[in-house]
Amino acid sequence: MGPIIGMTPENRAETPGAEKVAGLSQIYKMGSLPEAVDAARPKATLVDSESADDELTNLNWLHESTNLLTNFSFGSEGLPIVSPLYDIEGDDVPSLGPSCYQNPEKKSATSKPPYSFSLLIYMAIEHSPNKCLPVKEIYSWILDHFPYFATAPTGWKNSVRHNLSLNKCFQKVERSHGKVNGKGSLWCVDPEYKPNLMQALKKQPCSSALTIYTPPASPKSGSLSPHYLSSVLKQNQVRTLKESDIDAATAMMLLNTSIQQGILECEKPLPLKTAMQKKRSYGNAFHHPSAMRLQENDSLATSIDPKEDHNYSASSMAAQRCASRSSMSSLSSVDEVYEFIPKSSHVGSDGSEGFHSEEDTDVDYEDDPLGDSGYVSQACADTSEKGQPGKKMRKQSCQEIDEELKEAAGSLLHLAGIRTCLGSLISTAKTQNQKQRKK
């Protein structure tokens, strides 16, 4: 319908680095992930034997990881130090940085930001204290930080919503207590896709300068520049890399805790009613690893129609499935597992949007954050109450599944051990190599 505002060649040409605004195009190709993405991608791809073999034998990523790690810094309380490289408001423009940022900040108020909507939303959400924002707040954040949109046609809001809905990176969370505080839901970043988003950010025109400039003081949360992306990138990369060794253990915990979840899914195939469930059917990151295995091994879950692979998910889905199968390895930390898994899994467990309120989840996780999250026990209770005829058989098959998952978990730990050993060997080799060079 008519010319697409902001998408004309003219607009793109005037947008700084617009030719590189591939956005998520790179990260969506994780199926054939090259070494570049490897740096930010979790390494514990344990289930996919091929990729696991590749990664275990190809140790290039270790060097990249080392390089990355050397460039990160953190402020107090573990908060990342923001590198204001691209302040559209004109302040805090660092003298350091690549030449590509000599001018863009001056134009950005009137030209389109060199970030895709996905990245803008990501930045907005990550900028929020709770890492969750309603659409309206996302609008506000974008408007605040990218004045371009203040004068842009209102279609961009539609684009934001469109992105939120279609982009798997974003997860809708129902507000507590029935949307008392305004319309709509909160939107969060799917932790599974954080590395992807970070990679996309990294590929933005001047993100390479992230590691160059470090401001003297930690920023206040309320006054972050758009380059909060840099901090997000740094933080998550570091966490992903440094804590990658716990991924296998995390995966195992998730496997163990999700056994019952998988059982539940055996009994109740997920209806594909909501978009969230649709996302899940695409291989949503919130899929429990066990559920994935159950789908693959037992074909109990809804099959995935390749025809549905379109828009914002497309080719990445198969890769994401692999990534998902590799446990929640891309979760940056146990904390994130702690925070997201129960909620997200809860949604799909019964096909309804059964999010706990924040209070509920707090209570649930206090006792056993990873293991007996409320929904799991509740789900089991639900199934036990049904007393269906095939209960015994189901129980038996569930025990088989249990055993199978335990074996898988053992394999995960085994591979994790291999990784650790390899890491030690490599670091030793590197040290020796450096010594030889010195000589």
Added chain:
DNA sequence: TTTATTGTAAACACCC
């Protein structure tokens, strides 16, 4: 040339 990604527009439904 094909495919995937991204942006935009529009229609529709739902809720407050």
Added chain:
DNA sequence: TGGGTGTTTACAATAA
């Protein structure tokens, strides 16, 4: 009833 929100579809532009 109107506006905000969320979903879906379609199409175009662009990059790989």
